[in-house]
Amino acid sequence: MASNIALVGSESPDPHVHNTTHDDEADLADMNQVSNTDIPLWEMNAEVLPVEMHGRKYQSYPEGEYLLPNDEREMERLDLQHELFQRILGGRLHMVLLPSPQRVLDMGTGTGIWALEFADRHPMAVVYGIDLSAIQPKFVAPNCIFQIDNLSLPWDFDLKFDFIHGRSLFHCFSNPVHIFQEAFRTLADGGILEMQDFIFDFRSPDDSLKGSALQEWSKLLDEAFKSKGIDLTCVSNYRNYFEEVGFEDIQQKEFALPVGSWAEGESRKILGHWCQANILELLDAISLLPLTTCQPKVMSLQAVEVLLERVRHDLQDPDIHAYLQVLIIHGRKPKTS
Numbered sequence: 001m002a003s004n005i006a007l008v009g010s011e012s013p014d015p016h017v018h019n020t021t022h023d024d025e026a027d028l029a030d031m032n033q034v035s036n037t038d039i040p041l042w043e044m045n046a047e048v049l050p051v052e053m054h055g056r057k058y059q060s061y062p063e064g065e066y067l068l069p070n071d072e073r074e075m076e077r078l079d080l081q082h083e084l085f086q087r088i089l090g091g092r093l094h095m096v097l098l099p100s101p102q103r104v105l106d107m108g109t110g111t112g113i114w115a116l117e118f119a120d121r122h123p124m125a126v127v128y129g130i131d132l133s134a135i136q137p138k139f140v141a142p143n144c145i146f147q148i149d150n151l152s153l154p155w156d157f158d159l160k161f162d163f164i165h166g167r168s169l170f171h172c173f174s175n176p177v178h179i180f181q182e183a184f185r186t187l188a189d190g191g192i193l194e195m196q197d198f199i200f201d202f203r204s205p206d207d208s209l210k211g212s213a214l215q216e217w218s219k220l221l222d223e224a225f226k227s228k229g230i231d232l233t234c235v236s237n238y239r240n241y242f243e244e245v246g247f248e249d250i251q252q253k254e255f256a257l258p259v260g261s262w263a264e265g266e267s268r269k270i271l272g273h274w275c276q277a278n279i280l281e282l283l284d285a286i287s288l289l290p291l292t293t294c295q296p297k298v299m300s301l302q303a304v305e306v307l308l309e310r311v312r313h314d315l316q317d318p319d320i321h322a323y324l325q326v327l328i329i330h331g332r333k334p335k336t337s
Contacts, residue, residue, distance in 0.1 A: 050133075054288045054301055059133040062150060066172065067228070067294075068285045070133035077281040078110040081168060084274045085196055088255060088326060093118050094194050095253065096330040098163055101125045105157075105186070107166040107179070112136035112146055114167065119144035125162075151179060160188035167196040171286065174229030180241040187333045193247065194330035200232040201325070202259070208320045213310035217287070220297065220307075224290035235327050247331030259315060259322040275324065276315055283308050 050057040050070060057071035068074065089095060093114060102125055106115040109129030119127040119141050129136060129146045136146040152173060164183045173179055183193045202209060202218050209215050225232050242250045258272035259279060291304045299307075314320050 054292065056284070056288060058289065061132055061148065065150075065152070066132050067225070067230075067289050068171065069289075070135050073281070074285050075111050075135055077278065077285065079113055080274070080281065081278050082111075082113045084271070084278055085167060087271055087274060088257070089196075089328075093121070094163075094165060094330075095196075095328045096163075096192050096194050096251075098122075098192070101162045103159060103161045103163075103188075104128065105130065105161045105164045105183075107151055107164065107183070108169050108172055109136065109146065112140070112144070114165065115144055115146070116140060118165075128161075151182070155182040155186055157186050160191070161186055162188055162191050164191070164193045165196075166194075168198060169195070170197050170200050170232055170235050171225065171230060176234050176237075177241055177244065180245045184245045184247065184333055189333060190335045191333050192330055193242070193333075194328070195235075195238055196328045197235040197238070197326070198257075199235045199325040199327060201236075202322045203325070204321050204323070206321055209322055212314045212320055213307065214314040214320065214322060217307055217311045220291060220299075221287060223296055224294035227295040228290075238327060238329050242329065242331045246334065248334050250329065250331040252327060252329035255326040255328075257324050257326050259324065260318065260320075262318050262321050263323075280312060280315055283311060 051060050052058075056069040056073070058068075059066055059070045086093075101122055104115075104118060104122070104125050104127045106112075106118070106127065106129045109115050109131045110133075112129045112131075112135075115127045115129035116137070119125065123141075123143060125143060127144045129144070130149045130151060131146070132148065132150060134146075134148055140146070152175070164187060166179070166183075169176075169179070180193070187193065200218075202214060222232050239250060239252055257275050258268055260276045261269040261272050263269060263272050287304060287308060288301070291299045291307075292301055315322075
């Protein structure tokens with residue numbers, strides 16, 4: 001089925017897939033542990049404390065696998081990004097209809113803001129937020145559980161989920177198919193997976209990107225991540241991954257998200273402002289470690305800082321008409337006969 005392409009701000013996304021519910025209700029008391037290999041927040045030790053580099057703090061579980069920082073500045077950006085997706089979705093946390101979810105998993109939960117809001121809106125659901133970094137609040141509602149785990153490894157959950165959610169994971173995994181395979185296996189029959197993500201490839205409706213620092217930076221960043229086996233444009237293959245692992249009733253919607261306020265229409269200008277703010281804060285986070293440590297072209301910190309200053313100028317230049325594509329896609333695990 002062909003995807004729906006929309007200019008962000010022009011309409012609200014439509015729900016497509018109806019979720020299934022379990023006959024049995026979730027028992028909070030029996031759901032105090034997600035995985036046999038996870039590290040609960042209340043058992044943190046020195047092995048998973050952050051390390052400092054280039055003035056930013058990075059997680060160390062496992063060291064070097066996740067290339068973005070997990071410090072206060074990044075936490076603020078993640079919450080800003082949450083607001084951006086809320087605006088794309090018209091205030092909703094997901095595009096798919098979920099009448100009565102019981103067990104929910106948020107992959108790469110970050111600050112936990114999505115999981116916390118979902119738990120608040122669905123008090124009968126138990127929501128698990130999984131991440132490499134322990135940057136979530138320590139005191140939360142009893143139906144929201146945060147734990148540290150590495151989703152790149154085989155999953156070992158003791159329960160099945162009704163709904164699994166992932167957002168802005170385009171830069172996280174060298175083998176994204178593994179994530180889809182494990183999500184499919186971990187879902188209950190009829191359960192839903194929804195992914196909300198950027199296709200991190202700056203485009204323009206004209207030639208205004210040609211020869212820009214933004215274009216140069218994007219190319220260097222793509223090469224650096226590819227040296228680690230990570231394709232920053234892997235989101236364009238998400239539908240193939242859904243089909244490959246066995247999902248059905250797959251629906252997707254693509255949005256053209258302007259960077260800055262150059263686009264016509266008040267709502268698109270507002271969204272462009274939020275997108276611009278997110279990327280301006282993302283620059284250091286996604287650039288410092290990859291560009292100074294990853295092949296094929298290792299740069300000095302000073303060279304990276306000079307480049308990023310030029311990119312900041314481009315991002316705020318109204319004559320450069322850049323946009324990113326955002327993909328929201330969901331599918332259902334078939335019910336057994």
